[in-house]
Amino acid sequence: MHQVCSPNPDNFIACPDCDLLVAKINPPAGYKSQCPRCGHILLHHCRDTVSRSLALAVAGLLLFLPAIFMPLLTFQRLGMSETGNIIQTVVKFFDQGYSFVALAVFLSTAIFPLLKLSLLAFVSLCLKIQRYPVWLGKLFRLHNHLDEWTMVEVYLLGIMVTIIKMYGSTDIHFNTGAFCFTGLVVLIMASSLSVCRESFWILIEGRGKHSFQMLHADNRPLQEAGTAAANGLLLCRECGKLSSTCMDVHEEKEWRCRRCSAHLHFRKPASLPRTWALVISAAILMLPAYLLPIMRVDFLGIPRHSTILDGIKIFFQDGSYAIALIILTASVFIPVFKVVGLAIGLLTINLSRPRFLRQKTAMFRFIGFIGKWSMLDIFVIALLAFFINFGFLTSIETAPAATYFCLVVITTMLAALTFDPRLMWDQLNARTERSENTTHPGEQ
Ligand SMILES: [Zn+2]
Ligand SMILES: [Zn+2]
Structure with missing residues (x-):
């Protein structure tokens, strides 16, 4: 070699x-x-990244249990009421037979945030008291990976969408859990912003x-x-x-x-075939995700199935344009944009067309950033299926598209992780080398 x-x-x-x-x-x-x-x-x-991160992680850990286990909201209608916390919304998914979706919601809203805060508290405490166990670097790596899979902020947006959707037809009361959960989201987001990875690595x-x-x-x-x-x-x-x-x-x-x-x-190993496989899988999974019903609404004993697009149409018809646009963006625009954007990146490499690379790289960074927000609709359904449970009067149940949609979100997020944007720039380097270096055709 x-x-x-x-x-x-x-x-x-x-x-x-x-x-x-x-x-x-x-x-x-x-x-x-x-x-x-x-x-x-x-x-x-x-400056002060370690002390700040330690304080935020410890505060987040203190709020974690009340945020997850205390009741979030109470929904009341005609003398009937439903009160519950995050864990109960997950259990409802399990009860309805949607174990995969339940697991995805449980991991992204409870387990990963807890793990992320615990790891950050431990690593920053070690750095603060100047103790350096050999696996400190591995723990910090794991913490960094959990960033994109921790989705508490998306869940909080899901709570807001649910409240706006049901406002007017149901009495909604906020419980202590809602305030603790909002505090937890603020602390997790602040801790992510406070971690200066380069400084942590230099200290480790x-x-x-x-x-x-x-x-x-x-x-x-x-x-x-x-x-x-x-x-x-x-x-x-x-x-x-x-x-x-x-x-x-x-x-x-x-x-x-x-x-x-x-x-x-x-370069990332087997980046092209892996990303193509994930992008094609996501595109195929989009068909059942958008065409099959995602929830069933029973009103006075009459069942009505609705797809993701039906739900968005109802919001537009009701005049809730802001919510309709948020759901449309999270459930349709973002997944489609991710699949199309990654396909453009892959074709740039496959067809050796290194044009607009700065814009394509910025698009790739944006795809990584917006990935988790597509889970919004799943969280809204988790909340509706639990809280709108007034027997014969009205109830909401999850339908099969939820599993397919969850898979679309996960495959597109994995595709963004396996794609290596440097391969696009390699095409430019190779083209520049071919046009400029006629005397040294040997490859690197
Ligand atoms: Zn390294
Ligand atoms: Zn660069």
Whole structure:
């Protein structure tokens, strides 16, 4: 294997979206270092991240049990009432035979938030008291992965949509659980914002010594493409550390990150076939998700099935345009946008058409950011199926499309994780190399 001797990895930072190598600098407080090619935020300077994260995580843990187990809301109609908490809405899904949806709701609203807060509290406490167990890096990696699968904020929006939907036809009372849950959502979102991953990793690696070093310029010239891969450097996608392959290439066949011990690859393994498989699966699952009924409403003994689109139409007919637009965006626009956006990225690579890459990379980042908001409709149905249970008068039950829709959300989120945007930029690098370098046709 032809091996390029890499420059000192400590002097550079590589963009995780386009693989461009940028000299490492220490941005002053309030400033960010941004990738000049694709706009990705590479570094930003933050202070007191550990103390702030520890305080927020502990406060979140204190609120967790009341938020999950205390009653959220009470719905009353004609002398009948229904009161319940988050766990009871999950149990209702199980009772109705929708175990997969119940599990997805339980994990994303209870287990993952608890795990995320506990891990953050533990890791920041270790850093605060300067204890560095060997698996600290692994725990922090797990915490970072839980970010996109923790969906309490989407559930809170689901509560608001449910209240607006039933306002007027049912008396709704807020219970203590609703206030605790809102507090929990605020603390989880604030803790996510307060964690400066780069600072945490530097502290974990340096065992407490936090210093951005202004390094001397590397006198080794960079390869023409200027990417980490072209210079024999491997970027760890877990912690952002660059590793040189020169030192390791003869020692071991698989590379591991020295900072967090994650497996290292120049590009995500089998990214194209895996992402295609997930995108095609999501597109196929969309058919039953949109065509089959997602809930059954029994009014005075007369059952009526409604699909996702029927529900949106009813909101428009009732004049609730804001809610109709929110559900339309979360349930239709976002899943379709994710599938189409990822297919465009995949076709860019398959057809070697490296155009509008900055815009396509920004679109990919947006797809990763909006992924979880599609779960909104599932949460609204969980709440309606539990609270609207007034016997013969009116009741709401879950219908089969809920499982298919949940699968669409999960497959599109996984597709966003398996897609490697650097492969799009590789097409541009290859094209530039072909047009400029006629004397050295050898490949990297
Ligand atoms: Zn970039
Ligand atoms: Zn790493």
